[in-house]
Amino acid sequence: MKLTDDQVEAYERDGFLLLPAYFSADEVALMRAELPAVFGVESPALIREAGSGVVRGVHGVHESNPVFAALVHQARMVEPARQLLDSDVYVHQFKINAKLALVGDVWEWHQDFLFWHEEDGMPEPRALTIGLFLDDVDEFNGPLMLVPGSHHGDLCEVSRQPDTEGWASTLTSSLKYQVRADTLADAVDGRGIVAPKGPAGSVLIFHSKILHGSAPNMSPRNRTIVLTTYNSVDNALAEVADPRPEFLASRRAVALTPRGAESLAPA
Amino acid sequence: MKLTDDQVEAYERDGFLLLPAYFSADEVALMRAELPAVFGVESPALIREAGSGVVRGVHGVHESNPVFAALVHQARMVEPARQLLDSDVYVHQFKINAKLALVGDVWEWHQDFLFWHEEDGMPEPRALTIGLFLDDVDEFNGPLMLVPGSHHGDLCEVSRQPDTEGWASTLTSSLKYQVRADTLADAVDGRGIVAPKGPAGSVLIFHSKILHGSAPNMSPRNRTIVLTTYNSVDNALAEVADPRPEFLASRRAVALTPRGAESLAPA
Numbered sequence: 303m304k305l306t307d308d309q310v311e312a313y314e315r316d317g318f319l320l321l322p323a324y325f326s327a328d329e330v331a332l333m334r335a336e337l338p339a340v341f342g343v344e345s346p347a348l349i350r351e352a353g354s355g356v357v358r359g360v361h362g363v364h365e366s367n368p369v370f371a372a373l374v375h376q377a378r379m380v381e382p383a384r385q386l387l388d389s390d391v392y393v394h395q396f397k398i399n400a401k402l403a404l405v406g407d408v409w410e411w412h413q414d415f416l417f418w419h420e421e422d423g424m425p426e427p428r429a430l431t432i433g434l435f436l437d438d439v440d441e442f443n444g445p446l447m448l449v450p451g452s453h454h455g456d457l458c459e460v461s462r463q464p465d466t467e468g469w470a471s472t473l474t475s476s477l478k479y480q481v482r483a484d485t486l487a488d489a490v491d492g493r494g495i496v497a498p499k500g501p502a503g504s505v506l507i508f509h510s511k512i513l514h515g516s517a518p519n520m521s522p523r524n525r526t527i528v529l530t531t532y533n534s535v536d537n538a539l540a541e542v543a544d545p546r547p548e549f550l551a552s553r554r555a556v557a558l559t560p561r562g563a564e565s566l567a568p569a
Numbered sequence: 570m571k572l573t574d575d576q577v578e579a580y581e582r583d584g585f586l587l588l589p590a591y592f593s594a595d596e597v598a599l600m601r602a603e604l605p606a607v608f609g610v611e612s613p614a615l616i617r618e619a620g621s622g623v624v625r626g627v628h629g630v631h632e633s634n635p636v637f638a639a640l641v642h643q644a645r646m647v648e649p650a651r652q653l654l655d656s657d658v659y660v661h662q663f664k665i666n667a668k669l670a671l672v673g674d675v676w677e678w679h680q681d682f683l684f685w686h687e688e689d690g691m692p693e694p695r696a697l698t699i700g701l702f703l704d705d706v707d708e709f710n711g712p713l714m715l716v717p718g719s720h721h722g723d724l725c726e727v728s729r730q731p732d733t734e735g736w737a738s739t740l741t742s743s744l745k746y747q748v749r750a751d752t753l754a755d756a757v758d759g760r761g762i763v764a765p766k767g768p769a770g771s772v773l774i775f776h777s778k779i780l781h782g783s784a785p786n787m788s789p790r791n792r793t794i795v796l797t798t799y800n801s802v803d804n805a806l807a808e809v810a811d812p813r814p815e816f817l818a819s820r821r822a823v824a825l826t827p828r829g830a831e832s833l834a835p836a
Contacts, residue, residue: 403754404750404753441762442764447709483670486671486789490788490789497708517784517785517787518675520675520678520714520762520782522754522757522758
């Protein structure tokens with residue numbers, strides 16, 4: 303369950319860590335089988351792509367779906383989060399990004415912590431996200447792109463988009479806070495961009511301050527990823543004037559108890 | 570000037586051929602120096618991105634700009650086209666796709682010949698395009714994606730978008746003729762997708778029937794490509810009811826006379 307010293311060092315240096323084929327094909331199949339149900343229920347937590355109207359993603363279903371509830375409690379998820387954040391953790395946000403074949407749209411470059419700090423009152427960037435690939439991720443189906451090392455130092459300067467009241471604009475293909483082009487160029491200069499790829503079942507752990515985004519899915523294959531954000535229980539959200547819904551930013555900072563792999567096995 | 574037998578065989582099998590660093594850095598610099606002028610003149614041949622309004626591309630400037638006029642006459646361009654098309658050739662279409670850093674938008678999957686046949690009256694797919702990279706092309710700045718071998722066989726089935734009268738809809742990020750998702754999946758199945766990359770000065774020769782597209786430019790670096798389409802003089806355009814402008818589809822099927830490299834040297 304524990305990451306090696308080299309893995310911890312790589313995460314701290316680069317801001318991300320790829321663990322190929324971390325979950326088994328059977329476990330992936332179990333989770334994929336839940337997608338029609340979780341994408342099929344209309345709710346405010348279900349986000350659609352502009353234009354095409356297909357599902358872009360769904361939030362918070364770890365609260366209602368037993369398979370995804372089991373996932374976020376897996377020791378394989380919780381222990382690395384505890385180790386890297388050096389404390390007990392809870393789920394700040396849970397979402398499944400569909401990025402469907404040929405229609406899944408762009409995620410512009412952003413740093414998660416900016417949104418969580420500005421919108422949700424998260425005090426410090428003591429959070430990380432574990433992205434679990436439910437499909438093989440390749441160069442063509444919109445892999446996550448990251449700027450290695452960009453979690454060090456200050457947050458990038460952003461421009462706030464006009465007409466972005468309300469929380470919906472924090473989830474669309476045109477984001478509320480946009481990283482300035484010159485700032486992005488500076489960040490990429492000397493660091494480059496990487497797009498970790500791997501088979502279904504791989505996980506990508508990334509820092510809450512790392513610059514990342516993703517291109518549209520140009521391939522005829524889906525690129526569905528489950529994104530679980532763990533926050534330190536010592537970093538619970540402060541009060542904010544107009545809090546986003548609980549399914550976007552949990553205010554229940556209660557330490558998770560890790561569960562064994564058997565809890566994710568088919569019933 | 571001649572392609573090798575292996576190169577011809579690869580082109581015929583795959584429908585494309587990459588020639589890395591085919592033009593020199595000096596020649597690339599000479600052409601890049603022309604971009605502000607050719608992108609800076611408002612005309613019907615200048616296409617802008619939906620939304621941002623930045624330049625998407627410009628057509629037909631080989632007719633007015635001496636550097637690009639010299640390019641399309643280069644023996645290094647004309648001779649491979651003559652060889653692969655087995656006849657004299659002329660320029661059917663010339664465009665410069667800007668694909669600017671962070672704002673250059675998607676080109677949906679398409680087959681050029683469908684447009685040239687339907688819109689312009691091109692009888693047979695005896696045409697090819699030579700794409701010349703004016704910037705280094707990498708995984709992140711929207712490289713051309715191709716389905717190897719997809720130029721064999723019938724054209725893919727397409728859906729015609731509603732409200733696409735006039736020629737502008739043949740140039741936008743939402744194309745007039747859209748390859749059906751199931752058709753694309755069938756085409757990719759067993760063939761995969763490739764995205765040839767290389768330094769500025771590289772050229773990518775591709776068949777008029779090959780399925781291709783490109784993602785938006787997610788990087789802070791431009792991906793400007795000069796696309797010269799050569800058609801066989803034996804394949805001149807037929808009359809059509811409502812022809813697109815000359816800058817999109819030349820009706821002057823006059824054989825080009827190749828010129829030496831000195832014609833592209835700085836004055």
